Amino acid sequence: GAGVSQSPRYKVAKRGQDVALRCDPISGHVSLFWYQQALGQGPEFLTYFQNEAQLDKSGLPSDRFFAERPEGSVSTLKIQRTQQEDSAVYLCASSLEDREHGYTFGSGTRLTVV
């Protein structure tokens, strides 16, 4: 597609519920990042994929957070047993391997845990 697509755009979850957030990167983009952006803050790194390999997950805040990209294209960020502090915008970014055109971010998924 023309850009990075994220779905859903908005998600309201009850505390304790599991959620899955989807990212469709630009076709052919090898690198994929997930970021978490709390209200009024800059995006914070969560995890990085190169194709299907998760090469860096150092930013995942707890073992309730899990990301996958099984076929090297679409990625899913899963949050188990959501807590109120998980409320944030979750951004996905992708790029070509040589980053000739830099990174492209999606518009994010706004997660609200009530």
Place this chain on the structure above:
Amino acid sequence: LAKTTQPISMDSYEGQEVNITCSHNNIATNDYITWYQQFPSQGPRFIIQGYKTKVTNEVASLFIPADRKSSTLSLPRVSLSDTAVYYCLVGASMFSGGYNKLIFGAGTRLAVHP
């Protein structure tokens, strides 16, 4: 990774030139300086990148003094649509290959008034 410091917020009026300064005292020899723009409900968007002296594109100019410990993003003749958060990042080039985890600060909230 070099840390950046920039003003939390700025106000301007339509038609004025806006200069946002970022401090990065611990910038490394190989680091580039990159600015991103983020509108509400959207992901960050690349504006400009530089290594030294001055870089200009159709959107902005970036001024970097010889010691590279600071940089200034200059937006000429701003309009209401320039109201956004502007992030200064220091690190690997956005356009070179290899792993590059973007580190965002809190950014500068620019409000342009009629």
